[in-house]
Amino acid sequence: MSDTAFSRLPLPPALLTTLQQLDYLQMTPIQAQAIPHALAGKDLIAQAKTGSGKTAAFGISLLLRLKPPMFRVQALVLCPTRELSTQVANELRRLARFQPNLKIITLCGGQPIGPQIGSLEHGAHVVVGTPGRIADHLRKGTLQLDAVSTLVLDEADRMLDMGFIEAIEGIIEAIPGQRQTLLFSATYPDEIRTLSTRFQRQPVEVSVESVHSHSQIQQWRFPVDNRNKNPLLVKLLGHYRPASCVVFCNTKQQCEEVCSYLTQSGYSAAPLHGDMEQKARDQALVLFANGSCSILVATDVAARGLDISNLAAVVNFDLPHSAETYVHRIGRTGRAGREGLALSLYGDREGHRVKAIEEYFGQPLPLGELQELQEEEAPLVAEMVTLCIAGGRKDKVRPGDILGALTGEAGIDSSEVGKINILDRVAFVAIRRNSANRALGRLINGKIKGRRFKVRIVQ
Template identity: 45%
Template sequence: MSNFTKLNLSDKFLDNLKSLNFKTMTRIQEESLPLSLEGKDLIAQAKTGSGKTVAFSIPIVKKLKVRKYAIQSLVLAPTRELANQIAEQIRKVSRHIHNVKVLTLCGGVPYKPQVASLKHGAHIIVATPGRILQHIFETKIDLSSVELLVLDEADKMLDMGFYEDILKVIEALPKKRQTMLFSATYEKDIETLANQILIEPHFIQDDSVHEKQTINQIFYEVNENEKDLLIPSLIASRKASSVLIFCNTKIKCEELADILYENEVDVLTLHSDLEQRQRDETIIMFSNKSYPILIATDVASRGLDIDDIDLVINYDLAKDVKTHIHRIGRTARAGKKGLAVSFYDEETRYKVEMIEEKFDDLIFGNKDEIEASLDEIDCEYRTLFINGGKKHKLRAGDILGALTAAIGLPKEAIGKIDILDFVSYVAIKKEYIKKANEGLRKNKIKGKFIRCEIK
């Protein structure tokens, strides 16, 4: 694989990429970046974990004129979670440039604060189709300076019924622009959309992420009552420290969470009943390794950028093969090996047969061979909630300094730091969490006492 020095990027840009640990290009980056940096339209078929977010973030940042305070790039995404993660990635890729403003416009969060933020201007917008349309018609958002449009996970947006909304958004954009479409699949509806909105696009395909040696899939035939008993042993015997379990309903998510909690296993749940703040918090605490298990509906099968998931368990088989592929794609990201375990019974055997048509390397295990294990299922970290964020001018360095210099925690005790607009979350090794909490309550951050608590 090539490294980023082969691209026509400034030394500061390359140094920033290196600081983000982007050393060599993934296949989709290697094939798309030379074209996108020349301003070409492109269609990229790439599955999750392929590095596609960086693939379109680099041309967005390269094209940016920071002194021109107008919306220059627009990224459309299917979900709030994905939009937030894309925005965060663009901020990281652009941090060698001062005063870049990236704004997310998504449903599920208050509308008026977004209107106020737009009045202050933005360079890059990351949005869900419904909310950006609301701003087009009500706020009269000015998109006349947009030079680059990205549609990420276009197939998911079409599955969610956003086809007409996408076309309405595009009507508000300049006809002279660069357009990039990223999709995990390339079916007839995607081809139709691409023909309508792209000009002489280059087509790039990367199927390397889900090659058979990357994800091992094991299927167990079990009845409904056996699933709950098998899961703790399955996780412990595989020594999995980060597990994502998919259920088809939010009720089943909560029922399974209760069962595991009664067995002294810490779990998180993610489904549509949760408010956006709760969903953000849940994703952060799972991704920073503070909880070993996340039980979710298909709201988590797409649009979550969480690395190093050891094991995906399909407690219920997905409604279709496409969703199954996206579920198992949560493990083995960026070419790493992973494991996906699926439960089925006589009623859902037909779904297994449909999956078999797509994969020729499925393993059918015997449930009696799952070793009973009493090993503890736990995480190395816990999360400290801090009631202060970007709007309070709080930075990661401020938090790190308070924890190390003022309180005396070793740097290796501190994990991932996530700073949102009004709150922050810090992963801290379990043996230091109480000291960190008590210390921050007694010490100031940037000259102020800030409320904190252990999550």
């Protein structure tokens, strides 16, 4: 039996069965280091990069500490964004299958507060949310944290970067001092150490490699005049031809302008930033995750919590203001042992940012040779097309119903159907491009669960 096998941990048989069903057989490095200390009830500072298995690292001990008969909030997980909160809550629900009748809810900004208040009135065991919205509920008196025994700060460095420190301090004051506090952060600046000193008791520090190796992620920098950034971006995409790519910009306006240029150049691109309505942000994430959109042009805040398992490349259209943010950005590619690609464009006035990144890594950032870039070919066309169905969870529509309507009545081969996402009032289904029109026609003229729904192709 491997030393990193989950079965070596003192876990209940029902939880081990659940882990096996989820294909959680071997612990990742951060899980192997963190879980035993967390199970022992110790406070923890865990430094690990994005995608290292952090949720299970704190989730397993968090769930085991709960007392299901006590229908009060006993665990609180703070995350920097709604997207990450949703991702963490979904993973906790998967892990919690071994324990019936556990309620896990998310409380985030960008959503109406009324339904959240209703959910809280019915009680919950675990709350996952953003500091701003959690603080709102505390002010309104709609959230009680006096029974919390586990507090998790996930991606704590980003929450501090986003200015959440006062909200976090206020939230912690509402939680009993006798608690377990688990702090997870990809980087470990002085502010994190200060936060730990104030709110943790003799924490155990664990760390896995947080600086990405050049062998795992191929990194290149390209000097460019600001007026030529857009053409160089298209040239890089034409040369490297990544199947999926996130282009990072430092401003919302830049996101829109770059996305517009890419679209006019024939690429399937979508913006993702804080000024977009939540509905539009959700749709962009769905299209990118299911392969219908090849490029996301995003700000750091909007891209937080992106759960893309096989991202081919990251492009820094604008270099970030800190080396830590650079690490966060490029850490989205090259996951799970795969090779990744990180390309950075920078102007004359950004040399100090390149220097800061090189000091962080302790080695030079390789300089790309512009003359070696091949003439760009036609843009890669997204493999999938997304159909939007005007019926969702509230209409009792399930993924199996859509798949059945497509493969049964419509005669589409199941291999042509990609991811199916069911939201409250709408559903998205990815179809391979060559079958999209046939699938659209059959769904428009056919039925799902015996009912007709409006269907359209999402552009």
